[in-house]
Amino acid sequence: MVIRSGLRTFQKGNETVDYQAIYSGGNGEVYALGVVPHSHIAVVAYSLEDGEIIKQISVEAPWLSNIQASCVVIGQGMLMCVDSPTVSLYMLDLHVQSQMTQIPLQSLGLEIASGFRPILVSTQPNPARQPLSEFFLQLGPEHYLLLQLNNGQIVTLRDFKPAILVAFATSGEKTVAAVMSPKNKTACSLNLFSAETGRRLLDTTLTFNMAPNGGKPEKLYVQAYLKKDDSVGYRVMVQTEDHTLTFIQQPGRVMWIREEALSDVVTMEMVDLPLTGTQAELEGEFGKKADGLMSMVLKRLSSQLILLQAWITHLWKLFYDARKPRSQVKNEVTIENLSRDEFNLQKMMVMVTASGKLFGIDSKTGSILWRHYLDNIPSNAAFKLMVQRTTAHFPHPPQCTLLIKDKDTGLATLHVFNPIFGKTSQVTSPALPQPILQSLMLPLMDQDYAKVLLLVDDQYKVSAFPSTKNVLQQLQEMASSIFFYLVDSSQGRLSGYRLRTDLSTELIWEVVIPTEIQKIVSVKGKRPNEHVHSQGRVMGDRSVLYKYLNPNLLAVVTESTDMHQERSFVGILLIDGVTGRVIHEAVQRRAKGPVHVVHSENWVVYEYWSTKSRRNEFSVIELYEGMELYNSTVFSSLDRPHAPQVLQQSYIFPSSISTMEATLTEKGITSRHLLIGLPSGGILSMPKMFLDPRRPEIVSEQSREENLIPYAPELPIRTEWFINYNQTVSRVRGIYTAPSGLESTCLVVAYGLDIYQTRVYPSKQFDVLKDDYDYMLISSVLLALFFATMISKRLAEVKLLNRAWR
Amino acid sequence: MASPGGQGGGGALSTRGGGGARRMKWALELSLGNTRSRDRQGGQGDVVYPIGYSEKPVPDTSIQETDKNLVEKRCWDVALGPLKQIPMNLFIMYMSGNTISIFPIMMVCMMAWRPIQALMSLSATFKLLESSSQQWLQGLVYLIGNLLGSALAIYKCQSMGLLPTHSSDWLAFIEPPQRMEIMGGGMVL
Numbered sequence: 005m006v007i008r009s010g011l012r013t014f015q016k017g018n019e020t021v022d023y024q025a026i027y028s029g030g031n032g033e034v035y036a037l038g039v040v041p042h043s044h045i046a047v048v049a050y051s052l053e054d055g056e057i058i059k060q061i062s063v064e065a066p067w068l069s070n071i072q073a074s075c076v077v078i079g080q081g082m083l084m085c086v087d088s089p090t091v092s093l094y095m096l097d098l099h100v101q102s103q104m105t106q107i108p109l110q111s112l113g114l115e116i117a118s119g120f121r122p123i124l125v126s127t128q129p130n131p132a133r134q135p136l137s138e139f140f141l142q143l144g145p146e147h148y149l150l151l152q153l154n155n156g157q158i159v160t161l162r163d164f165k166p167a168i169l170v171a172f173a174t175s176g177e178k179t180v181a182a183v184m185s186p187k188n189k190t191a192c193s194l195n196l197f198s199a200e201t202g203r204r205l206l207d208t209t210l211t212f213n214m215a216p217n218g219g220k221p222e223k224l225y226v227q228a229y230l231k232k233d234d235s236v237g238y239r240v241m242v243q244t245e246d247h248t249l250t251f252i253q254q255p256g257r258v259m260w261i262r263e264e265a266l267s268d269v270v271t272m273e274m275v276d277l278p279l280t281g282t283q284a285e286l287e288g289e290f291g292k293k294a295d296g297l298m299s300m301v302l303k304r305l306s307s308q309l310i311l312l313q314a315w316i317t318h319l320w321k322l323f324y325d326a327r328k329p330r331s332q333v334k335n336e337v338t339i340e341n342l343s344r345d346e347f348n349l350q351k352m353m354v355m356v357t358a359s360g361k362l363f364g365i366d367s368k369t370g371s372i373l374w375r376h377y378l379d380n381i382p383s384n385a386a387f388k389l390m391v392q393r394t395t396a397h398f399p400h401p402p403q404c405t406l407l408i409k410d411k412d413t414g415l416a417t418l419h420v421f422n423p424i425f426g427k428t429s430q431v432t433s434p435a436l437p438q439p440i441l442q443s444l445m446l447p448l449m450d451q452d453y454a455k456v457l458l459l460v461d462d463q464y465k466v467s468a469f470p471s472t473k474n475v476l477q478q479l480q481e482m483a484s485s486i487f488f489y490l491v492d493s494s495q496g497r498l499s500g501y502r503l504r505t506d507l508s509t510e511l512i513w514e515v516v517i518p519t520e521i522q523k524i525v526s527v528k529g530k531r532p533n534e535h536v537h538s539q540g541r542v543m544g545d546r547s548v549l550y551k552y553l554n555p556n557l558l559a560v561v562t563e564s565t566d567m568h569q570e571r572s573f574v575g576i577l578l579i580d581g582v583t584g585r586v587i588h589e590a591v592q593r594r595a596k597g598p599v600h601v602v603h604s605e606n607w608v609v610y611e612y613w614s615t616k617s618r619r620n621e622f623s624v625i626e627l628y629e630g631m632e633l634y635n636s637t638v639f640s641s642l643d644r645p646h647a648p649q650v651l652q653q654s655y656i657f658p659s660s661i662s663t664m665e666a667t668l669t670e671k672g673i674t675s676r677h678l679l680i681g682l683p684s685g686g687i688l689s690m691p692k693m694f695l696d697p698r699r700p701e702i703v704s705e706q707s708r709e710e711n712l713i714p715y716a717p718e719l720p721i722r723t724e725w726f727i728n729y730n731q732t733v734s735r736v737r738g739i740y741t742a743p744s745g746l747e748s749t750c751l752v753v754a755y756g757l758d759i760y761q762t763r764v765y766p767s768k769q770f771d772v773l774k775d776d777y778d779y780m781l782i783s784s785v786l787l788a789l790f791f792a793t794m795i796s797k798r799l800a801e802v803k804l805l806n807r808a809w810r
Numbered sequence: 811m812a813s814p815g816g817q818g819g820g821g822a823l824s825t826r827g828g829g830g831a832r833r834m835k836w837a838l839e840l841s842l843g844n845t846r847s848r849d850r851q852g853g854q855g856d857v858v859y860p861i862g863y864s865e866k867p868v869p870d871t872s873i874q875e876t877d878k879n880l881v882e883k884r885c886w887d888v889a890l891g892p893l894k895q896i897p898m899n900l901f902i903m904y905m906s907g908n909t910i911s912i913f914p915i916m917m918v919c920m921m922a923w924r925p926i927q928a929l930m931s932l933s934a935t936f937k938l939l940e941s942s943s944q945q946w947l948q949g950l951v952y953l954i955g956n957l958l959g960s961a962l963a964i965y966k967c968q969s970m971g972l973l974p975t976h977s978s979d980w981l982a983f984i985e986p987p988q989r990m991e992i993m994g995g996g997m998v999l
Contacts, residue, residue: 542978548977
């Protein structure tokens with residue numbers, strides 16, 4: 005018979021017993037312990053042979069609310085609980101089950117630190133035998149006591165003050181207690197003590213060095229073993245607040261470190277690496293003011309000379325490296341020798357994790373180059389990471405800003421840091437006394453080339469960061485064309501505001517979607533660095549269908565509140581963020597979330613579960629302006645009298661999806677692929693050609709000209725589209741794409757439980773020479789032909805001259 | 811250049827057979843030294859013909875009196891030349907088809923280049939036509955023929971789809987429009 009542990013509620017009269025723990029001493033009985041908070045403890049004893057209930061009693065305990073937090077079982081079935089309001093220990097013999105004996109802590113000469121909730125730690129090395137009679141009682145944040153229950157009396161074996169963490173460990177017949185106590189500001193020392201006597205074991209000191217930007221130790225796991233001379237050796241795994249696991253062996257050697265915070269990445273950005281010294285100098289030279297013709301010429305000559313030198317050394321190094329055998333060429337990446345490579349394919353990934361730890365990871369090797377722990381992160385926090393200044397403006401250092409908002413209080417803090425080195429920036433972040441609603445980054449730059457960040461607080465006033473005079477002046481000039489939108493999904497309200505010159509805002513538009521019927525699930529705009537290369541699509545008769553490229557368009561996805569399969573629906577709303585005009589509205593009936601949306605260029609792709617046909621479906625909406633452009637030079641949302649044409653089509657997808665994102669390149673010439681994370685662990689790169697609303701059902705000459713795939717309702721999953729071949733990326737939570745220096749290449753990072761980084765080539769590598777390009781053959785043929793031409797020219801001249809003279 | 815002693819006449823050659831004397835190419839002896847009698851001897855025994863003189867009768871290459879009609883005919887041939895090319899070009903065009911591959915492109919290039927070249931050397935043709943009486947008319951016909959030939963080449967380009975007549979040809983030059991408003995925001999954090 006299986007006895008289920010954990011929470012199990014029983015209805016008994018008008019009380020519900022919450023069963024929270026199970027204890028077995030190995031003598032044929034299993035006890036299930038439950039509590040009715042602030043009333044009594046219910047103990048049910050089962051027989052191990054047949055599962056019959058042997059006895060069932062309840063013991064008065066008006067002070068107890070939670071067994072798991074305050075009680076442990078020690079010794080021969082004694083339930084020991086600690087209660088801080090009454091400052092005493094309570095003892096109950098589970099076999100006898102009469103009454104709880106109260107032992108005031110004062111009688112033992114102990115007292116609890118103010119405001120601290122005491123904790124008991126016990127150990128049962130063998131589940132089929134009784135637990136140890138020794139246990140730890142934590143009375144203060146750094147105060148532990150080793151107590152022993154001896155014939156009904158509690159005896160203090162040893163007092164540990166200061167001690168950060170304790171843990172029991174057993175090997176063979178010996179049980180030891182490991183106690184971690186602080187040594188100095190950056191290191192702690194661990195010692196082993198015998199559990200029976202509390203005596204310290206000799207030669208068992210271990211030092212644990214805390215990382216300067218890491219958190220404090222949170223939990224201790226000890227693995228003890230018996231050495232040949234019967235003494236106890238041990239290795240310890242320390243879990244720190246920043247979710248790092250460190251495995252240490254005596255006397256302090258770190259065997260491995262695992263950054264488990266990386267399994268919980270919230271958001272990330274990819275930042276270009278800085279230029280090399282020579283490149284940066286060149287950039288710097290040409291940016292400075294001109295101070296005379298002669299000096300400019302000399303500067304240019306000197307920079308050319310430096311470049312030539314650098315190039316020759318680079319060639320020599322290449323040649324030298326090529327002659328050395330592969331294994332000896334070491335390419336260790338350290339933070340000092342990081343510089344941008346030729347095609348900008350290696351970037352720095354800045355990752356923000358839910359535990360508040362920031363990582364800087366090199367995208368080529370995956371090695372963690374820097375880490376930083378923010379130790380005042382509230383438990384319910386929202387993060388937003390923005391790149392304010394890239395590495396393109398030497399000598400100003402690159403700057404990233406992390407906005408951390410406490411969802412409970414609404415207050416926010418800004419953490420400004422250098423993404424290449426991870427160090428906190430010298431720039432002072434503004435004090436934010438009011439709760440912050442949202443932030444937006446403007447393309448305006450101050451004189452240090454840092455983009456301006458606007459923060460909107462709950463009084464709908466705006467503060468700028470950096471707030472120099474230059475920036476404020478620019479803001480005042482441009483205030484009438486800065487708009488922002490806020491979406492409150494609990495009230496179902498979308499509102500648009502415009503900035504005034506005194507940095508307050510005025511409400512411009514409001515769209516209310518009643519929450520009784522539908523709930524706003526997500527709002528997606530377009531990525532700001534997206535560049536669309538062609539303004540229209542070429543039709544079969546060589547005319548152009550112009551795209552409706554509205555950079556202020558928002559795709560709002562709503563889900564119905566009625567979850568019944570016949571009545572649930574998913575709504576898509578395309579709203580212009582500046583004017584609030586609803587450009588297009590669509591409802592997908594008998595559909596359910598979770599809905600994944602990608603909004604880019606002039607299309608919106610969304611995926612939902614169709615309850616009617618019980619399958620996953622994709623739908624794509626594309627917006628077109630028509631056969632002629634309304635205004636080809638300037639786009640203003642305020643001047644758009646004509647509604648766009650909307651084309652929509654839906655398809656069936658054979659699998660559910662975890663997440664979706666579109667590829668992105670610098671100039672937008674490469675065709676787009678949709679990266680779809682599947683729950684099976686694969687990442688699919690589907691060409692956008694398949695999700696085209698102009699796909700015809702009946703094939704005509706024109707559609708063949710346009711290379712449109714004939715419409716078929718099923719979307720294929722071809723195995724050659726998987727970008728992670730046979731490796732699985734578990735539980736993909738998000739995919740991030742970034743452009744690289746090459747137009748054909750897009751950098752992709754999928755994060756979730758695992759992190760996977762790769763490059764995708766949606767149009768194959770059209771701008772890169774093939775690997776087997778025969779430089780030697782071509783150059784030798786060229787040279788040979790050149791010389792042959794010269795020689796034969798000379799010979800022909802001589803022959804002509806000779807003939808003329810004959 | 812043959813040495814002058816090789817010709818007839820007593821001639822004065824420095825050819826001394828044997829005797830070990832050096833043969834000098836350019837030396838010329840006008841006196842009768844070691845003469846050998848040849849077939850052609852002038853009337854008198856020791857007349858030396860000057861260099862290059864020969865007694866053979868030379869064919870008469872003087873310009874003859876041209877027939878007026880012949881000139882006209884010739885000029886008209888020149889003028890109507892391009893027009894005569896056109897039917898052949900039409901046929902070649904029809905055969906090469908409308909796809910874009912190396913043969914049609916070659917044909918089109920040839921068809922286009924010839925009239926253009928002819929138009930560029932129009933002044934030389936006019937000079938050729940100088941002697942006729944209707945030179946202006948002929949010149950005009952020549953010009954029109956060449957223009958028709960180039961028009962034919964352009965028509966062929968058009969039917970192959972090479973001319974940028976449709977809006978899709980200018981699509982690549984359209985710049986993305988400039989944004990007038992800046993927008994940002996999102997769901998309340």
